[in-house]
Amino acid sequence: MADLARARAFIHGAARLIDRRWFAALFDGDDPGLLLKALSGYQNGDGGFGHGLEPDTRTPRSQPLNVEVALQYMADIGAADSTMAKAACDFLHQASAPTGGVPILLPGFEADAHAPHWRGYARPPELVPNGGIVGLLYRLGVEHPWRDATAEHVWRWIEDEGLGAHDILDATLFLESVPDRPRAQAAAARLAAALPQSQWFKADPATPGYGVTPLWFAPTPGSFCRPWFEDALIERHLDHLAALQQPDGGWPISWEPPGPAATLEWRGVQTVKALRTLKAYGRL
Structure with missing residues (x-):
């Protein structure tokens, strides 16, 4: 089971403002308009x-x-x-x-x-x-x-x-x-x-390196593409996703960004995405 408290600390400490607003809208009930204001920048x-x-x-x-x-x-x-x-x-x-x-x-x-x-x-x-x-x-x-x-x-x-x-x-x-x-x-x-x-x-979550997984297509149980995938496959990917949480509370990336700032920014994005999906499937 992923640790929401550690993930929250990572988001607050390392993510961009827009992704902090995204997290707050999804997990804290904050006004979505605050994300739109951040996006306008x-x-x-x-x-x-x-x-x-x-x-x-x-x-x-x-x-x-x-x-x-x-x-x-x-x-x-x-x-x-x-x-x-x-x-x-x-x-x-x-x-x-x-x-x-x-x-x-x-x-x-x-x-x-x-x-x-x-x-x-x-x-x-x-x-x-x-x-x-x-x-x-x-x-x-x-x-x-x-x-x-x-x-x-x-x-x-x-x-x-x-x-x-x-x-x-x-x-x-x-x-x-x-x-x-x-x-x-x-x-x-x-x-x-x-x-x-x-x-x-990327059908097998254990395959190393970058890939587009079933959870990209079905980030929630109600997703348009959810019927494309067997339940067992979704469960394996959810297990793998939860296990990817790092000691600092965030999720990693599997490609090379242009620098350290982009690495942290992407990790903020990937952390919110992971939490959104895990919550939707009852894994938080």
Whole structure:
């Protein structure tokens, strides 16, 4: 069983303000609006988000990746700031490629510290982050022309063969909230069958190193993807997750961030995520 008191001490002592507010909203009943105020500090004048909101990219410049992260914070506490979100959509519209959609990172992020896995990164618009962003906008009830136009591209990308676990994860954020439910359920069934063989999927919690686990897809028992996984598999991953708590009360990360500050920031994020999931499954 994880130790909530030690985790709380870690959050208060090492996590960013936004993640302390996130923890307080989920575990202490604090006003979710306080998290939104903390989130606004990462928003730029162009409507996008920067300043290391996703800790592996330290650029102050707005990035589509950070927009997805910002919307995830809103969705997780069930509180949307429509003005903030619509401004982010305006940024996405300006940053979109002529063919539609945004790349996960725009050129220029390399000028600031970034994690090794982002070095030399240059990709066209694809399922990540567009699927996640559009899905989260539907979930939050935020309407915008960019959302509706990009949804058509997301449907096409979901039909691509050989999607990795990260792609499937963003696809599920889209499929759980998009209005066309019959089409979404059919696509979800196909992706559920493809997930076990996808790149980066980590079915065995004991496998060392980085991987996308079933708990990423089903962080709560009521998650859209929870029926994809057998109960025994979820229980093994919950056992492993609880056992990962460190002596300082926080949870570790399994990849190389750009520096010590990013390491602590990520550990704060991972700690709140771990606690949220363990609580949801009755493990706290």
